[in-house]
Amino acid sequence: MSSRKKILLKVIILGDSGVGKTSLMNQYVNKKFSASYKATIGADFLTKEVLVDDRLVTMQLWDTAGQERFQSLGVAFYRGADCCVLVYDVNNAKSFDTLDSWRDEFLIQASPMDPESFPFVVLGNKVDVGEERRVISSNRAQAFCHAKDDMPYFETSAKEAVNVEEAFQVIARNALAQEESKDFNPDFPETIPINVSGNESNGCSC
């Protein structure tokens, strides 16, 4: 392990304002929920070290402002992303409808090498609110994700820490896979030195 280059995974969290991006991130990293997060202005990130299949990686989770007009400044931090998390509020139809445009906007601005295979994960947040308020059903969300290259889908509650850990495990794994796929790309020579034997031993331990 020690001989291997330390891996940084860059994850961008997108979605309409007020769907709970900051809350999800804080629940995952700090195990805390606060009802009084202020609206995010600009961008910020948190980092967390996690084990993915026995490998220690550092996740850098980027939180951004939700109002779409602030996204034009996103280029600065979308670059080099390894995974994009799309968040909507299951009690807010509009936030679900905009997922598509968030996805497109991200692909345009981040311009990943291979847009088709770039990993997205969808989170339907605020499932704690209650069925009577819910407007987007599980089936509908799953159908949507299935249609878009089978994006992984989780229903979460940042408030009650439902499914948050599980979702971010998948996010980390997909991000790591994406990061490693970059190593085969000559455009990113600085990430090439990966200890192959390390990978093999890794495979064994799985």
Next chain:
Amino acid sequence: MPPKLKTSVDHAPDSPPSPTASYYDMSDDSESEYSTIKHAKVDSGVKLLHAKSKVYVHPSASAKDNVAGHIALIQQKASSPRRESIPSSSTANRATNSSNLLLAWSPENGLSSETKEKYSKVEGSASDSPPKQTYLVPPPPVTTQHSANLGSFAFAVPISEIFSILSRPPSSGWWHGSLVVNTRAGESFPALFFHDSECESTQQHRKRLQRENFDISGQGGGMFWGGDQILTWLKQYVTVERSTHEPNIYLIDPTDSDKLSFGSGGKPTQENVRNVLEGKNKDEQTPQQKQRDQKEDPLGKALTQARWTLLEKFSQVTSFTRRTAESVANNKNIPPQVRRLMQNPQVQTVSDEFDSARLYLARWAMGIAEQSERERNRRIWTAKDMLKKEEGELGDFEILEMDAQGLSLADKRKPVTLKEWDSWFNARTGKLERTIDEAKERIFHGGLDGQDGVRKEAWLFLLGVYEWDSTKDERRAKLNSLRDEYIRLKGAWWERMVDEQGTLEEREWWKEQKMRIEKDVHRTDRHIPIFAGEDIPHPDPDSPFAEAGTNVHLEQMKDMLLTYNEHNRDLGYVQGMSDLLAPIYAIQQDDAVAFWAFAGFMERMERNFLRDQSGMRLQLLTLDHLVQLLDPRLYEHLEKLDSTNFFFFFRMLLVWFKREFEFSDILRLWEGLWSDYLSANFHLFIAMAILEKHREVILEHLKGFDEVLKYVNELSGTIDLPSTLIRAEGLFRKFQKTVEAVDKRNNFMAAPSVRQRNTSAPQENAGTSPDASVPSSPQAQIRAAVIGGPGKSPAAAAARRQDGGASTSGREQTVSDQLAAGMEQEKDKVVSSELRDLLSREIPKLHKSDVQAHGGGVGPSQPGS
């Protein structure tokens, strides 16, 4: 006169122990003198060996809180058993001695007049040795640890409990030298400041030194000061060894292992070896280095060195762990300030959050600076420590200038009270009887009183609700019509909601905007009492906040923002606006008045919220140019980090530092910015001042865009406003001078035009609005700056303002334009049009057409509105 009491000699020191005699700076002569003294009965008091007056505790940054007192070395009866814990070369005798000795401080006002007299007798004995006569004083309370109290109470520490003394001689940064006592238990007593100029005995001693040696240097070669004398006292009884790692730390009776770790003796440690290898051995300073070190702020220097030591350690640590933090926190070699800082829970939280040791260290290093800044009573000097002389692009002249201004402005920086404010206006007509500039200057430098309600009135002038030259009656009439207009606008969107008017697109937009406002108001400044409550049921059962409830002020906020959405439909509500409204509403607490004050504020802030972000880009670009001009070295570094988009200042500029400062600081900051006294874009100098403060950390520790962003984001809540305002003003002056210098050079090259302009200055009233001739839209200004010659530029306008009225008009510059035309390009290379705009005091407002084109709202307001 105290009676001479004769007792048996029960604990006087024996003749000096020869093996350790070299530790004494004292001559054998004075020792033997001492040993002949007849001692007092200890139970009637303790024996005062040495005393010094005018030694202060500074419990706060304010000089008025300083507590004057005496420091004294006191001998008490040997009651405790001999210390066994000192296996060092100290003899048993001396060990006993040291536990009988107390280093004490007592406040002046706590001493009886009789005791005071004894203190001054002992102090006046004019020698480093104790007086031959015995003076008994009431025993001070003996402590080994300092309670959280701010230190206005007497304390006395057994010398045997003192681990080390941090000595900070007076320097250019510190008027008063100070000593900090660190105990073996790891406690630090409050710093004792030696006000040498007030202290008779120190003055006497200095004179004596001068007479005897033609030299007034003290312990380390610097000027003799009160603290030196304390160390001299101590050296008579215990081993005092200067730490080689921290030359400002004196170890008291160090154990062998202490010496090994910190002192001069012992085997070379790994670290010593590394230091030698890297040429960093502090033992082998050249005389020049020593001299320089003496001049530097000793605390700053100690911290720099401590930081280096730590950096070396951390370079071997890939992941920063709590254990490392703790061992650092408990390391007595570290100055007490740093240890205190490390024990600070916030710092520990931070260390948990970051896994990057480097980023952590960057914050830590800056935290030290903040901490030492807080411990100073003179803010003005701190900039000097932050901008290392040899590296600071701003140079000494800058700091000196800031100093001079800061000092002379002490009066101007008193807040404007309601009484002072009222005195500016004619009692009958209510018309301002000062110039607008005078009023603005006072508000810019002093701010408005936070308690007496003056803000409520004054803000309406600053935000353009009232004209500065209006009468009382005019203002009343204006307010009445504005109230009517507010009700009309509020009714308009209300109807719209109820009747579902407009196209589908419009209706969708309104629904969305309402939702956005709802969400944002419920998360804006909820820690402020008026916005905190949830005491009324939510009027809309479908709202996501229906269960939580709301309060009347939150509902007012929503109404005002929706009304703004109606008032400015080209732009509409955008995230961040609720942050801008909250302070205004909190001050006014009247929805109609607050709304129009907010609308006035929004006229200049509109450009921050455009859909295409062009206004934000322009400001970030201007900041980019400003850093390029004023701090090229920092700029170069930011370029390497791919950070010259200055995106990390986005939040600060968007909502004018609302997320960086406490609510009360925001009120003070904004009213200063609203005054437009120096520049209508003064907020960019605030940003620059914040950046400059942290330039060393950025240069030394930050290695990527993400680190810069994180570091700057985390500054929130840590920025000191008063010193930032002073620094920003200094930066503005520096900027102004630089632009003038460039213009002068260009004019010099085009000599004829200069002469012509000087001789033909026509009259133009530069009084209240000197820049009125400058076109108002940013685009137009840029054109003007590019096309216009130097005389027409706002720079010249600013110069005009400084000269006090005499001015030039636009006509002559056409001539100089022609003459200078050849150099136009070169000039623009140096001072961009964006930068020139910074000299303008004209509020940058957008044209309606610009907002229509880039606002991202639902188009023009309804006809007739």
